[in-house]
Amino acid sequence: MKTTNIKTLTKPTNDVQQKIIAAALELFAVNGYSATSVDSIATKAKISKGLIYYYFRSKEDILKGVFGYLLTKTGMLYEGTGNRTPQQFLKKLVDDSFRLIVRQKKLYRLILALTIQPEVVKGLRVELESVRKLWMEGLVQVFAALGYAQPETEAYLLVALFDGIGLAYLSMPDYPIQEIQQVLENKYNL
Amino acid sequence: MLWLMEEMIWIYKTNVSVATDFTALRRLLDNTPGIQTWSIDLEDCDKVLRVVAKGIQSKDVVDMLVSCQVQATELPY
Numbered sequence: 640m641k642t643t644n645i646k647t648l649t650k651p652t653n654d655v656q657q658k659i660i661a662a663a664l665e666l667f668a669v670n671g672y673s674a675t676s677v678d679s680i681a682t683k684a685k686i687s688k689g690l691i692y693y694y695f696r697s698k699e700d701i702l703k704g705v706f707g708y709l710l711t712k713t714g715m716l717y718e719g720t721g722n723r724t725p726q727q728f729l730k731k732l733v734d735d736s737f738r739l740i741v742r743q744k745k746l747y748r749l750i751l752a753l754t755i756q757p758e759v760v761k762g763l764r765v766e767l768e769s770v771r772k773l774w775m776e777g778l779v780q781v782f783a784a785l786g787y788a789q790p791e792t793e794a795y796l797l798v799a800l801f802d803g804i805g806l807a808y809l810s811m812p813d814y815p816i817q818e819i820q821q822v823l824e825n826k827y828n829l
Numbered sequence: 830m831l832w833l834m835e836e837m838i839w840i841y842k843t844n845v846s847v848a849t850d851f852t853a854l855r856r857l858l859d860n861t862p863g864i865q866t867w868s869i870d871l872e873d874c875d876k877v878l879r880v881v882a883k884g885i886q887s888k889d890v891v892d893m894l895v896s897c898q899v900q901a902t903e904l905p906y
Contacts (some may be wrong), residue, residue, distance in 0.1 A: 675869070678874070687905060689840040689903075692877050692904065692906075697868065699872075
């Protein structure tokens with residue numbers, strides 16, 4: 640433990656912040672957000688409770704940190720279409736989503752477990768809505784540009800497909816994930 | 830004397846409860862020169878107070894909290 644008079648000389652690092660987020664993500668997903676205390680996060684991360692509060696104001700603040708981490712880690716941080724054509728944008732989205740489902744199975748399982756908890760949805764209401772809105776607006780633009788008659792409905796459908804495919808892949812051992820990706824790419828002429 | 834020049838973060842375990850006069854506590858923390866921001870995690874069992882300050886010492890915060898009947902113990906990190 641560091642003492643007060645040397646705190647400024649030995650400020651905690653971002654590595655510690657990552658340890659806190661990783662421990663919290665696992666505990667929130669496995670035990671539930673409500674049942675997870677800051678003490679249990681400290682124990683799992685093998686750091687002091689004081690150090691957690693150095694970085695985060697509250698458990699809800701940690702949850703927001705976890706959300707930010709997931710957005711970056713999963714590539715789900717909306718960055719616009721950039722210079723991509725609508726088809727290139729959709730192709731990248733499909734590739735990234737399937738890559739997350741297949742290659743980061745454990746992380747995807749944690750995300751699913753996390754996002755179905757009412758307390759989490761409540762705590763992240765503003766953030767989730769903001770991300771959802773950005774993605775929906777982007778997808779609607781893309782489907783409109785591709786000439787779909789109901790671009791908004793098509794956007795909702797694609798999001799629902801990703802959710803369903805991810806859930807099925809996690810629960811069915813022989814799920815034909817590659818064939819499903821191919822079908823989806825064919826559907827959108829990617 | 831680093832506390833005079835640099836922004837410090839102090840974490841305290843407190844006995845804040847429903848009996849605490851939050852209006853007085855808020856007024857005290859908001860109006861104390863040197864305290865830049867503060868927050869209390871009321872969901873945590875230790876009712877953790879986090880203070881970001883510059884130009885005052887941790888023990889000054891602990892001492893002034895007593896006027897609001899709040900006992901604070903600094904948590905090390």
